[in-house]
Amino acid sequence: MGSKVTAILVWVSTLILYPSMATAERTDGILSTVNLPAPGSRIANEMYDLHMYVLWICVVIFVGVFGTMLYSVIVHRKSKGFKAANFHHSTTVEIIWTIIPFFILFGMAFPATQTVVDMKDTSTPDITIKATGYQWMWGYDYLAGEGEGIKFLSRMSTPREQIKNEAPKGENYLREVDNNVVVPVGKKVRVLLTSNDVIHAWSVQQLGVKQDAIPGFIRDAWFKADKPGIYKGVCSELCGKEHAFMPIVVEVLAENEYTKWVASKNQESAEPAVDINKEFTMDELKAAGEKVYAGNCAACHQANGKGISGTFPGLDGSKIAVGPKDDHIKMVLNGKAGTAMAAFKHLSDVDIASVVTYERNAWSNTTGDIVQPSEIKAFRN
Amino acid sequence: MAAVHHPDNGIDHEHEHHGPPSGIMRWLTTTNHKDIGTLYLWFSFAMFLTGGVMALTIRSELFQPGLQIVEPEFFNQLTTLHGLVMVFGAIMPAFVGFANWQIPMMIGAPDMAFARMNNWSFWLLPPAALLLISSFFVPGGAAAGGWTLYPPLSVQMGMGMDMTIFAVHILGASSIMGSINIVTTILNMRAPGMTMMKMPLFVWTWLITAYLLLAVMPVLAGAVTMLLTDRQFGTNFFNAAGGGDPVMFQHIFWFFGHPEVYIMILPAFGIVSQVIPTFARKKLFGYSSMVYATASIAILSFVVWAHHMFTVGMPVTAQLFFMYATMLIAIPTGVKVFNWTATMWRGSMTFEAPMLFSIGFIFLFTIGGFSGIVLAIVPVDIVLQETYYVIAHFHYVLVSGSLFGLFAGTYYWLPKWTGNMYDEGLAKTHFWCSMIFFNITFFVQHFLGLAGMPRRVPDYALQFADFNMISTIGAFGFGFSQLIFLYCIIKCIRGGQKATDEVWEGADTLEFTDLPSPAPYHSFETAPKVK
Numbered sequence: 001m002g003s004k005v006t007a008i009l010v011w012v013s014t015l016i017l018y019p020s021m022a023t024a025e026r027t028d029g030i031l032s033t034v035n036l037p038a039p040g041s042r043i044a045n046e047m048y049d050l051h052m053y054v055l056w057i058c059v060v061i062f063v064g065v066f067g068t069m070l071y072s073v074i075v076h077r078k079s080k081g082f083k084a085a086n087f088h089h090s091t092t093v094e095i096i097w098t099i100i101p102f103f104i105l106f107g108m109a110f111p112a113t114q115t116v117v118d119m120k121d122t123s124t125p126d127i128t129i130k131a132t133g134y135q136w137m138w139g140y141d142y143l144a145g146e147g148e149g150i151k152f153l154s155r156m157s158t159p160r161e162q163i164k165n166e167a168p169k170g171e172n173y174l175r176e177v178d179n180n181v182v183v184p185v186g187k188k189v190r191v192l193l194t195s196n197d198v199i200h201a202w203s204v205q206q207l208g209v210k211q212d213a214i215p216g217f218i219r220d221a222w223f224k225a226d227k228p229g230i231y232k233g234v235c236s237e238l239c240g241k242e243h244a245f246m247p248i249v250v251e252v253l254a255e256n257e258y259t260k261w262v263a264s265k266n267q268e269s270a271e272p273a274v275d276i277n278k279e280f281t282m283d284e285l286k287a288a289g290e291k292v293y294a295g296n297c298a299a300c301h302q303a304n305g306k307g308i309s310g311t312f313p314g315l316d317g318s319k320i321a322v323g324p325k326d327d328h329i330k331m332v333l334n335g336k337a338g339t340a341m342a343a344f345k346h347l348s349d350v351d352i353a354s355v356v357t358y359e360r361n362a363w364s365n366t367t368g369d370i371v372q373p374s375e376i377k378a379f380r381n
Numbered sequence: 382m383a384a385v386h387h388p389d390n391g392i393d394h395e396h397e398h399h400g401p402p403s404g405i406m407r408w409l410t411t412t413n414h415k416d417i418g419t420l421y422l423w424f425s426f427a428m429f430l431t432g433g434v435m436a437l438t439i440r441s442e443l444f445q446p447g448l449q450i451v452e453p454e455f456f457n458q459l460t461t462l463h464g465l466v467m468v469f470g471a472i473m474p475a476f477v478g479f480a481n482w483q484i485p486m487m488i489g490a491p492d493m494a495f496a497r498m499n500n501w502s503f504w505l506l507p508p509a510a511l512l513l514i515s516s517f518f519v520p521g522g523a524a525a526g527g528w529t530l531y532p533p534l535s536v537q538m539g540m541g542m543d544m545t546i547f548a549v550h551i552l553g554a555s556s557i558m559g560s561i562n563i564v565t566t567i568l569n570m571r572a573p574g575m576t577m578m579k580m581p582l583f584v585w586t587w588l589i590t591a592y593l594l595l596a597v598m599p600v601l602a603g604a605v606t607m608l609l610t611d612r613q614f615g616t617n618f619f620n621a622a623g624g625g626d627p628v629m630f631q632h633i634f635w636f637f638g639h640p641e642v643y644i645m646i647l648p649a650f651g652i653v654s655q656v657i658p659t660f661a662r663k664k665l666f667g668y669s670s671m672v673y674a675t676a677s678i679a680i681l682s683f684v685v686w687a688h689h690m691f692t693v694g695m696p697v698t699a700q701l702f703f704m705y706a707t708m709l710i711a712i713p714t715g716v717k718v719f720n721w722t723a724t725m726w727r728g729s730m731t732f733e734a735p736m737l738f739s740i741g742f743i744f745l746f747t748i749g750g751f752s753g754i755v756l757a758i759v760p761v762d763i764v765l766q767e768t769y770y771v772i773a774h775f776h777y778v779l780v781s782g783s784l785f786g787l788f789a790g791t792y793y794w795l796p797k798w799t800g801n802m803y804d805e806g807l808a809k810t811h812f813w814c815s816m817i818f819f820n821i822t823f824f825v826q827h828f829l830g831l832a833g834m835p836r837r838v839p840d841y842a843l844q845f846a847d848f849n850m851i852s853t854i855g856a857f858g859f860g861f862s863q864l865i866f867l868y869c870i871i872k873c874i875r876g877g878q879k880a881t882d883e884v885w886e887g888a889d890t891l892e893f894t895d896l897p898s899p900a901p902y903h904s905f906e907t908a909p910k911v912k
Contacts, residue, residue, distance in 0.1 A: 054754060077730050078731045094667055109758075115759075116697060166647070199627060214621075220768075236692070240525075
């Protein structure tokens with residue numbers, strides 16, 4: 001008798017305490033591995049609470065239904081000599097268990113509706129940032145608000161050796177990028193989403209944002225971070241072979257820190273840009289081109305230029321890379337419709353000139369061609 | 382009536398002057414619903430093992446972070462083909478196999494309405510499967526855009542995608558013919574006295590499923606045809622640069638896709654609704670509300686499709702509409718679970734393998750149903766969309782739902798089909814192994830999803846390592862448990878304790894009450910009388 005009562009007490013107290021533990025200590029301890037991460041914005045907080053609320057309603061119903069079934073399974077057995085009853089319907093009971101769930105669902109839908117309306121209200125932002133999905137990186141343009149005019153690309157910075165198990169994995173394995181999206185704390189940031197090639201999705205769980213980036217269309221979402229820190233996300237729509245390798249890192253700074261960051265970024269771009277009319281040497285272009293190649297092309301065409309047989313053509317000795325220069329430049333600028341070859345218009349003239357020069361003179365390709373940035377500029381016009 | 386109670390077992394019936402051809406020609410030319418049912422079931426089991434091998438390759442790659450055994454593009458091909466093979470090759474044909482074997486016997490009909498078309502519906506499947514599997518070996522490999530085939534990614538693929546599209550066309554044609562056959566058989570060939578509201582629930586669920594198939598398979602065919610012309614003939618249905626819209630594909634696909642998930646679960650509801658009353662030795666509780674609930678689920682399935690697309694950027698009103706409509710499905714589904722529980726309540730239960738799998742079905746399918754409600758709540762879905770939580774959710778409804786329903790049905794009717802009892806000990810081992818390993822595999826994926834692990838990735842951050850390892854171990858356990866099933870079936874076919882005509886003490890449908898075990902090659906040439 002005593003042990004049974006104790007067992008029941010333990011069960012009941014666990015059931016009551018578990019949710020309160022979960023809400024009180026959102027990320028600490030063991031719960032952090034089995035629940036949503038700590039929310040970093042009001043909307044994410046509401047999402048977290050809604051999830052806990054719905055989950056516990058489900059748990060209570062589950063225990064009720066399967067408690068009944070378990071009792072029946074234990075007691076109503078032929079082996080215990082239980083004789084089957086004869087009832088097979090009851091209109092009253094059936095009406096009751098059709099109506100009650102309706103009210104429970106209403107209780108879930110009501111708070112959810114408020115959050116949906118809030119979540120979709122992207123009006124009056126302090127800062128507007130356009131995020132563009134590329135296979136496989138993100139491009140950011142600060143369109144309005146403090147920092148207007150800043151633009152950069154953001155690529156995963158985890159080295160290939162770690163992915164191929166040739167080097168020990170760092171603590172931020174697959175969750176680190178070369179350029180973080182920097183935003184100020186407590187400001188409403190509106191993110192406009194689009195894509196250059198296939199559908200991607202911009203998702204940062206702790207800020208309560210997940211929005212598909214659709215080529216040819218603009219969609220939007222918003223967040224307002226509660227406190228400074230690093231918030232990590234991933235591309236959340238299958239976008240090809242490197243889908244796992246295009247993370248998102250949002251760096252939230254205090255307001256004055258953000259102002260400093262904007263100033264430093266502006267200074268960078270104010271520094272005299274490379275004169276595109278300058279004549280570059282082959283070595284300069286090849287050295288720069290190798291870097292551009294590693295960042296944009298090597299995922300498919302491979303560092304050794306051999307491609308992947310049947311899927312991605314090699315460039316080493318290919319018709320385009322050793323054929324007429326103009327076709328090669330057009331291919332890089334515009335891509336090839338109906339294939340995985342995307343347009344790379346978003347790269348600078350210098351980058352495109354260097355990478356084309358590199359491809360035409362790397363591996364066994366020895367065309368000797370030099371492509372100058374000015375030629376790319378002419379092509380664009 | 383004498384012919385019904387003492388039918389000839391063999392094929393040398395007086396009406397049957399010639400036996401079926403023997404060897405391979407018997408199976409190629411057969412128009413017998415039992416033969417065709419058998420073909421469907423073996424075909425689906427072969428596909429189940431094929432899709433299973435793909436699943437285990439996927440889980441092996443995910444055993445540890447980093448890329449170990451497959452390259453990312455091949456990984457994407459595996460996830461895509463695993464989905465297509467399991468949905469179109471394993472689960473759907475298996476239910477059609479059950480329909481072929483059982484519907485004529487359960488309604489007292491001699492065969493399916495269109496016997497030759499029945500043969501054709503089956504023999505379309507192997508070429509389609511061949512197209513899917515052989516696409517791995519063409520330049521560029523198999524389709525790698527996910528089983529949902531979203532453009533523009535699917536426009537980038539090589540010829541493997543065209544083979545997939547062609548395979549989907551063929552499979553769709555097969556499903557449509559099968560459905561026409563099932564609808565016609567049920568509506569026209571019931572024994573005298575069997576009114577619609579006296580039909581066994583399995584027959585009811587299949588009637589409704591067949592209508593769903595007829596409504597949505599042409600929609601899928603349309604979607605993939607547009608994809609094909611976008612890829613090959615310069616149209617721009619899904620290309621924004623040409624005035625199209627990639628999101629339109631998703632709307633069309635999921636208008637097919639959501640009824641599709643009920644196509645895969647309603648017949649399982651039917652099987653469970655036969656099994657539970659038999660082993661509780663008590664009539665099904667609330668027969669008519671079960672029929673109405675099934676019909677409501679089917680009708681609602683046409684107005685919830687966009688809950689698969691909450692992150693594409695819909696207006697507030699659309700998100701709210703699809704959230705409410707989706708939540709409503711919980712009501713008829715709840716009615717079913719309550720009715721099954723009430724059927725068990727104060728019954729006189731025994732727990733043979735079909736009953737174990739049915740109870741396992743209710744228990745785990747309900748977990749999948751609850752995670753479905755969680756996902757229906759738009760703000761929560763925004764956090765969980767495209768994560769492992771979704772993977773866990775649909776494997777709870779498709780594996781421990783549809784597949785467990787299929788296992789329950791197999792053990793339930795196998796003695797009637799073969800005339801031999803299966804080995805109960807082996808079957809119970811199969812159940813407990815499947816139950817335990819299934820949960821080891823998929824329960825932890827809820828945690829992975831909540832913590833933010835995206836789906837369709839060959840590699841992941843270090844924080845997800847532990848649960849992935851557990852999940853992979855579970856997957857191998859689950860995979861090998863199915864070999865027990867295979868062994869158990871073969872053993873039962875080859876011999877064993879003879880089954881009685883009734884097979885189960887509490888069974889009350891025509892195949893158990895009016896036919897011997899094994900059921901003769903031609904049954905109910907004279908229609909039975911239904912009271």
